[in-house]
Amino acid sequence: MSKALLGFCGSPEHAINRRLFLQGGVAxxxxxxxxxxxAFSNRLLAGELRRQQKHVLLLWLAGGSSQLETxxxxxxxxxxxxxxAIPTAVPGIHISELMPKMARLMDRVGVVRSLxxxxxxxxxxxxxxxxxxxxxxxxxxxxxxxxxxxxxxQRDSQVPDYISLYLATEGQxxxxxxxxxxxxxxxxxxxxxxxxxxxxxxxxxxxxxxHTEREHLRQYLSNRFNRExxxxxxxxxxxxxxxxxxxxxxxxxxxxxxxxxxxxxxYGRTDFGQHALIARRLIEAGVPMVRVxxxxxxxxxxxxxxxxxxxxxxDHVMSTLLFDLQERGLLKSTLVITxxxxxxxxIINKDIGRDHFASAWSCSFSGCGIRGGTVHGKTDADGxxxxxxxxxxxxxxxxxxxxxxxxxxxxxxxxxxxxxLVAEGSKPIKTVLA
Amino acid sequence: MPRxxxxxxxxxxxxxxxGTFYALSAxxxxxxxxxxxxxxxxxxxDLAAEKKEPVARWTGHENYVSALACVNRGAKRLVVSGSYDxxxxxxxxxxxxxxxxxxxxxxxxxxxAALPDGSRLVSAGDDMLVKVWETDTGRLIRTLExxxxxxxxxxxxxxYVVAVSPDGKYLASGDRIGEVHVWDADTGKLLQRFQVxxxxxxxxxxxxxxxxxxxxxxxxxxxxxxxxxxxGQVENVDGLSGPVHIxxxxxxxxxxxxxxxxxxxxxxxxxxxxxxxDSWLLGAGGGGDNGFLAFWKTETPPDSSKDRKxxxxxxxxxxDGHIHRFWLNAAxxxxxxxxxxxxxxxxxxx
Numbered sequence: 001m002s003k004a005l006l007g008f009c010g011s012p013e014h015a016i017n018r019r020l021f022l023q024g025g026v027a028x029x030x031x032x033x034x035x036x037x038x039a040f041s042n043r044l045l046a047g048e049l050r051r052q053q054k055h056v057l058l059l060w061l062a063g064g065s066s067q068l069e070t071x072x073x074x075x076x077x078x079x080x081x082x083x084x085a086i087p088t089a090v091p092g093i094h095i096s097e098l099m100p101k102m103a104r105l106m107d108r109v110g111v112v113r114s115l116x117x118x119x120x121x122x123x124x125x126x127x128x129x130x131x132x133x134x135x136x137x138x139x140x141x142x143x144x145x146x147x148x149x150x151x152x153x154q155r156d157s158q159v160p161d162y163i164s165l166y167l168a169t170e171g172q173x174x175x176x177x178x179x180x181x182x183x184x185x186x187x188x189x190x191x192x193x194x195x196x197x198x199x200x201x202x203x204x205x206x207x208x209x210x211h212t213e214r215e216h217l218r219q220y221l222s223n224r225f226n227r228e229x230x231x232x233x234x235x236x237x238x239x240x241x242x243x244x245x246x247x248x249x250x251x252x253x254x255x256x257x258x259x260x261x262x263x264x265x266x267y268g269r270t271d272f273g274q275h276a277l278i279a280r281r282l283i284e285a286g287v288p289m290v291r292v293x294x295x296x297x298x299x300x301x302x303x304x305x306x307x308x309x310x311x312x313x314x315d316h317v318m319s320t321l322l323f324d325l326q327e328r329g330l331l332k333s334t335l336v337i338t339x340x341x342x343x344x345x346x347i348i349n350k351d352i353g354r355d356h357f358a359s360a361w362s363c364s365f366s367g368c369g370i371r372g373g374t375v376h377g378k379t380d381a382d383g384x385x386x387x388x389x390x391x392x393x394x395x396x397x398x399x400x401x402x403x404x405x406x407x408x409x410x411x412x413x414x415x416x417x418x419x420x421l422v423a424e425g426s427k428p429i430k431t432v433l434a
Numbered sequence: 435m436p437r438x439x440x441x442x443x444x445x446x447x448x449x450x451x452x453g454t455f456y457a458l459s460a461x462x463x464x465x466x467x468x469x470x471x472x473x474x475x476x477x478x479x480d481l482a483a484e485k486k487e488p489v490a491r492w493t494g495h496e497n498y499v500s501a502l503a504c505v506n507r508g509a510k511r512l513v514v515s516g517s518y519d520x521x522x523x524x525x526x527x528x529x530x531x532x533x534x535x536x537x538x539x540x541x542x543x544x545x546x547a548a549l550p551d552g553s554r555l556v557s558a559g560d561d562m563l564v565k566v567w568e569t570d571t572g573r574l575i576r577t578l579e580x581x582x583x584x585x586x587x588x589x590x591x592x593x594y595v596v597a598v599s600p601d602g603k604y605l606a607s608g609d610r611i612g613e614v615h616v617w618d619a620d621t622g623k624l625l626q627r628f629q630v631x632x633x634x635x636x637x638x639x640x641x642x643x644x645x646x647x648x649x650x651x652x653x654x655x656x657x658x659x660x661x662x663x664x665x666g667q668v669e670n671v672d673g674l675s676g677p678v679h680i681x682x683x684x685x686x687x688x689x690x691x692x693x694x695x696x697x698x699x700x701x702x703x704x705x706x707x708x709x710x711x712d713s714w715l716l717g718a719g720g721g722g723d724n725g726f727l728a729f730w731k732t733e734t735p736p737d738s739s740k741d742r743k744x745x746x747x748x749x750x751x752x753x754d755g756h757i758h759r760f761w762l763n764a765a766x767x768x769x770x771x772x773x774x775x776x777x778x779x780x781x782x783x784x
Contacts (some may be wrong), residue, residue: 050482270589273588296640301672309643348454351674
């Protein structure tokens with residue numbers, strides 16, 4: 001795409017516009033996505049699903065959290081480690097003692113204890129868990145966040161459809177959201193270096209008044225041009241500019257200094273706690289898909305010490321988030337997921353660590369579309385294999401779609417080729433669905 | 435007392451264990467060695483037996499046995515154990531029966547030590563408290579509070595280790611963020627506190643979590659110096675890939691006299707002990723380079739006028755398996771080391 005076509009002057013003040021265009025606006029403007037997929041499908045933006053304003057919040061536990069220290073404890077077993085299992089608000093369901101706050105909220109959580117995803121390599125499996133399947137040589141599947149952004153995004157929204165907060169550097173690139181064949185229109189806006197989106201402030205020396213006047217002029221010229229030609233491109237440009245304006249105005253969403261100290265304290269003054277608070281603010285502002293990464297869980301040594309640190313934080317942040325969403329009336333419309341690349345080995349190694357383990361591990365779902373107080377699947381006594389209800393990455397993806405009202409059996413089209421949203425044979429995990 | 439020659443250290447016997455031993459204490463007079471395990475049991479060994487096999491297995495705890503202390507009180511021989519189940523249990527060493535149990539800490543019991551006369555016990559737990567107990571009655575005498583309850587990053591922390599000076603006058607405790615406190619054993623007054631920040635790694639950028647802490651403490655025979663050990667700064671907190679790190683402090687100043695590694699060995703130093711004649715400082719642990727036993731020469735009195743960073747003369751033995759605790763039988767020049775899946779007996783003959 002040439003600068004001339006987009007009308008960029010190359011000046012610094014257009015840096016964000018250009019970036020967002022490249023990320024998102026252009027595909028919409030031209031009415032195509034990569035591979036010519038589903039041209040103009042976003043004309044259906046007034047659909048029921050979008051009216052319902054649903055959201056997905058992924059707590060991405062990057063590096064591989066231990067199922068034995070979270071959702072599937074095995075106390076007293078040689079593999080169990082030192083943490084006890086505690087009863088929860090739901091009779092018969094026990095989780096790790098490291099999660100007392102989540103134990104009290106168990107009636108809002110559906111746990112899956114029977115993930116068998118086979119792959120134990122960070123990069124490959126991060127991609128697998130985000131996309132629900134391995135990509136083909138000539139077809140890169142979108143991650144579920146991009147699908148959610150496409151399905152739930154509002155055309156006239158003033159905020160991005162998909163925002164990812166991942167500020168640790170480890171695992172950042174391998175776990176990076178990828179819109180695949182949906183194209184850059186549905187790419188996540190990534191916050192990876194700071195919590196403040198870069199290049200969204202008006203350029204130095206340009207007053208707010210001047211900035212507004214420039215925009216009015218651009219809008220006037222666009223509208224006049226469009227009246228004469230009725231071009232989809234111009235509608236797309238306007239939409240993209242609208243998002244940029246919205247983003248610039250919504251800068252404050254990322255600025256926690258404006259949040260009351262008590263609210264910040266409530267989430268905890270850790271990075272993860274503050275990122276989760278931003279996520280709640282984004283969801284409240286209408287962002288359909290938010291990913292908050294908490295890295296890095298890869299505890300090959302000193303596993304119990306690191307899980308004391310990380311799970312205690314997860315317990316606090318996740319429970320606060322669920323309470324806060326509920327208090328604001330957002331929990332029933334927001335699906336909250338905890339997911340990782342894989343779990344950790346039941347065998348405790350010589351350095352009191354647990355290694356990568358993809359054969360029998362856990363994730364959780366809460367909120368929108370989820371039947372709380374449920375557990376799907378079962379591992380054997382030592383947690384070494386799935387004893388019942390084996391599911392895989394595709395089933396997780398299908399569950400996410402089903403929970404928020406997207407038909408997992410739906411097809412997208414890449415050219416003439418129908419591409420189902422989920423891998424063949426993948427099914428929603430009904431146990432945890434409302 | 436026979437002198438040791440680390441260069442002649444030889445493995446003499448091994449007992450293979452299904453789990454990991456976290457605690458060790460011995461009663462030479464009673465001829466017994468006690469090892470606490472992740473199977474929640476205390477495994478009892480006969481010190482005199484050439485082949486090391488448990489002669490008894492005591493059960494009563496409900497979680498890892500993380501600390502042990504043998505105490506002789508007149509004719510009574512006691513073993514006191516601490517556990518991640520938060521309790522202390524007093525055992526009659528004669529018959530292996532529990533005598534008393536106390537809910538000791540609101541968190542894991544990490545360490546336990548007895549005063550030289552056996553009258554008092556000192557425990558450290560993850561409630562970040564040091565507690566002083568009357569051995570004979572189990573009465574809590576005093577609670578020592580002062581270690582931070584959270585790391586600077588707002589996370590949970592831990593109080594890993596406690597030590598008692600040979601004259602019984604001082605107690606020392608060390609936590610996850612590298613802080614050492616020295617207390618008056620009689621009054622509980624905080625006498626000194628100092629930081630060994632190199633022992634705590636928080637990775638703020640790449641992995642956003644921490645590793646390390648003061649994992650070992652030992653007073654010199656004269657009580658003037660305190661050895662502090664753990665793992666130095668770790669680049670990749672996924673593993674124990676930082677260097678073994680120890681420091682020796684004149685704790686009253688407080689002033690560091692020296693800092694040393696173990697010939698580049700990567701790992702955590704889980705225990706330190708001065709040889710009774712102060713000629714050697716012994717350490718053990720494990721990590722990226724597997725287990726180790728290390729001997730730092732301390733015969734030369736520390737020069738308090740300078741901070742020695744040059745390596746001390748050191749002898750390091752690589753072992754197969756991470757060592758958590760050892761017991762030095764100085765009278766016989768033997769060293770018993772326990773850890774990942776075994777008990778090893780080493781000869782330190784000069």
